[in-house]
Amino acid sequence: MTPGGPIPAAAAARPTAALPPRFERPGALAFLIYVVALAFFVLAIEGSRISVTGFLEGLPHMGDLFVRMIPPDLSRIAPIGQALLETFQMALVGTALGVALSLPLAVCATSRLSPHPAVYYLARGLISWFRTVPDLVWALFFVVTVGLGPFAGTLALMVDTMGFCGKFFAEAMEETEPGPQEALSALGASRSGVICSAVFPAALPSFINTALFSLEKATRSSVVLGLVGAGGIGIELKVAMDLFEYPTAATIIICIFALVLLVERLSSYLRHRII
Amino acid sequence: MALTAVDAGEVAVRAVPTGTARPGSDKTARDLAVRGLAKRFGAAEVLKGVDLDITAGCSTALIGANGSGKSTLLRCCLRLLEPSQGSVALLGQEITALRGAPLRRLRARVGFVFQKHNLVPRLSALTNVLHGAQARHGGPRCWYQGLAPRTLRDEAMHCLERVGLADQAGKRADRLSGGQSQRVAIARALMQRPQMVFADEPVASLDPAAGEEVMKLFSDLMREKNVTLFFTSHHLRHALDYADHLVALRGGRKVIDGASSDHDMAALKAIYT
Ligand SMILES: Nc1ncnc2c1ncn2[C@@H]1O[C@H](COP(=O)(O)OP(=O)(O)OP(=O)(O)O)[C@@H](O)[C@H]1O
Numbered sequence: 001m002t003p004g005g006p007i008p009a010a011a012a013a014r015p016t017a018a019l020p021p022r023f024e025r026p027g028a029l030a031f032l033i034y035v036v037a038l039a040f041f042v043l044a045i046e047g048s049r050i051s052v053t054g055f056l057e058g059l060p061h062m063g064d065l066f067v068r069m070i071p072p073d074l075s076r077i078a079p080i081g082q083a084l085l086e087t088f089q090m091a092l093v094g095t096a097l098g099v100a101l102s103l104p105l106a107v108c109a110t111s112r113l114s115p116h117p118a119v120y121y122l123a124r125g126l127i128s129w130f131r132t133v134p135d136l137v138w139a140l141f142f143v144v145t146v147g148l149g150p151f152a153g154t155l156a157l158m159v160d161t162m163g164f165c166g167k168f169f170a171e172a173m174e175e176t177e178p179g180p181q182e183a184l185s186a187l188g189a190s191r192s193g194v195i196c197s198a199v200f201p202a203a204l205p206s207f208i209n210t211a212l213f214s215l216e217k218a219t220r221s222s223v224v225l226g227l228v229g230a231g232g233i234g235i236e237l238k239v240a241m242d243l244f245e246y247p248t249a250a251t252i253i254i255c256i257f258a259l260v261l262l263v264e265r266l267s268s269y270l271r272h273r274i275i
Numbered sequence: 276m277a278l279t280a281v282d283a284g285e286v287a288v289r290a291v292p293t294g295t296a297r298p299g300s301d302k303t304a305r306d307l308a309v310r311g312l313a314k315r316f317g318a319a320e321v322l323k324g325v326d327l328d329i330t331a332g333c334s335t336a337l338i339g340a341n342g343s344g345k346s347t348l349l350r351c352c353l354r355l356l357e358p359s360q361g362s363v364a365l366l367g368q369e370i371t372a373l374r375g376a377p378l379r380r381l382r383a384r385v386g387f388v389f390q391k392h393n394l395v396p397r398l399s400a401l402t403n404v405l406h407g408a409q410a411r412h413g414g415p416r417c418w419y420q421g422l423a424p425r426t427l428r429d430e431a432m433h434c435l436e437r438v439g440l441a442d443q444a445g446k447r448a449d450r451l452s453g454g455q456s457q458r459v460a461i462a463r464a465l466m467q468r469p470q471m472v473f474a475d476e477p478v479a480s481l482d483p484a485a486g487e488e489v490m491k492l493f494s495d496l497m498r499e500k501n502v503t504l505f506f507t508s509h510h511l512r513h514a515l516d517y518a519d520h521l522v523a524l525r526g527g528r529k530v531i532d533g534a535s536s537d538h539d540m541a542a543l544k545a546i547y548t
């Protein structure tokens with residue numbers, strides 16, 4: 001062993017015990033499941049009518065559409081701006097209401113804090129129901145309930161936010177350290193005292209993060225809600241497309257893009273500032 | 276030899292400074308009376324019928340090997356754990372019979388200092404101390420120092436001063452050192468204006484110098500306010516120096532119960548064998 005001499009070859013180290021196989025051989029049932037899943041996927045490709053030629057043939061139309069959109073028509077910028085503002089207002093208020101209502105709901109859906117197991121399961125069920133029904137369906141439902149316009153959209157966004165925030169708020173609270181909460185119970189604090197002075201402060205960064213994501217999500221959704229008459233800029237886009245006013249549609253799309261981008265930038269700035 | 280249970284008869288109660296004595300307190304008053312306390316976790320029997328008396332104004336150390344049931348005993352006394360059997364009379368009230376508001380009112384008069392300070396990490400030292408008053412003042416006043424009335428903020432600041440941390444009042448609890456955190460936890464217990472304080476290995480996570488300092492501060496504060504102290508420790512020196520009375524557990528049973536002056540190091544070491 002001279003210093004700087006050759007390193008001993010690693011090949012010398014051979015285990016005497018047998019190596020495990022590189023891949024586990026699947027059992028008969030697992031194999032069957034793989035085959036069925038693969039067959040279903042092949043059928044799904046068929047079912048979705050995916051077609052390369054169809055896409056290639058459509059490309060010129062897309063190019064044509066782009067050409068006809070240029071230059072964007074700015075003559076209707078004032079009403080578009082108005083609708084855009086309304087869209088963001090719906091998103092903001094819907095998110096704020098949703099976040100506020102999510103807090104008590106999420107407390108009920110946190111096993112350690114829930115007042116009763118029945119309340120816990122009820123809250124969990126409510127949250128997953130809010131989440132699984134798509135926001136467009138909520139919008140249709142509220143249009144029937146409170147009539148056309150932004151109020152219906154705001155309610156739809158609120159319920160959608162409750163489904164999203166309720167789940168993540170509850171998760172954040174489940175993950176808080178039990179120590180400080182136990183210390184507060186030990187000194188005679190009430191349940192609301194423990195929740196407000198130990199659980200909420202510990203979960204706050206996560207709450208803010210979730211609420212900001214929720215605002216981004218609501219901004220994107222609020223654009224679509226207009227399609228079913230629940231207020232916002234969506235209806236403007238649909239009308240422009242239906243009337244073949246492509247330059248106006250281009251302006252609307254650019255405005256939507258700018259709004260979504262702005263909200264995302266703002267939310268990531270706030271996230272870094274606060275957390 | 277020293278493993279026989281000594282009757283808790285004649286405990287030298289230190290002189291109670293006149294003026295600070297609680298109304299109705301006398302030399303024979305018991306702040307804690309435990310009878311036949313048993314605790315099972317599933318099949319494991321962790322406490323096997325413990326009887327224990329703690330005299331008001333007296334300082335008692337609880338020692339025993341890892342897993343002998345010290346923390347479990349302390350928790351059962353405040354019903355942070357539900358005892359499986361037996362009775363616990365804390366400050367003259369049977370705690371196993373209480374729930375809701377009466378239980379909270381009783382807990383309010385008893386401090387608990389944990390091995391891991393258990394402060395709320397994102398809140399300031401001052402707010403954490405203020406939390407000690409939550410049982411006395413319901414509602415949002417004691418959730419956050421900004422919402423508290425002047426008198427409570429003054430009192431919390433005074434408690435921080437007592438543990439020498441007035442200059443750290445605005446600092447977040449998770450930015451404090453281990454010794455500082457433990458002192459804030461002690462200040463929080465002081466804020467309760469407690470009659471009795473439990474402490475589960477209050478200095479076990481501190482370095483020897485800080486541990487000595489915090490233990491001395493803790494003991495002095497409790498003596499000065501004539502607070503009954505019941506603490507566990509693996510430092511036999513702390514047990515002998517800071518306690519008037521010693522209790523030892525071994526496998527969930529009480530094996531020593533007597534004045535600390537009656538025991539020496541060698542006798543105490545025997546319980547760990
Ligand atoms: N929540 C629990 N569930 C099940 N077993 C538990 C629980 N808490 C404690 N135990 C068991 O009870 C026994 C006593 O634990 P305890 O924490 O009271 O001991 P200790 O004397 O405080 O020990 P240490 O000196 O390590 O702090 C241990 O064997 C432990 O495993």
Ligand SMILES: [Mg+2]
Binds near residue numbers: 345346347475
């Ligand atoms: Mg312990």
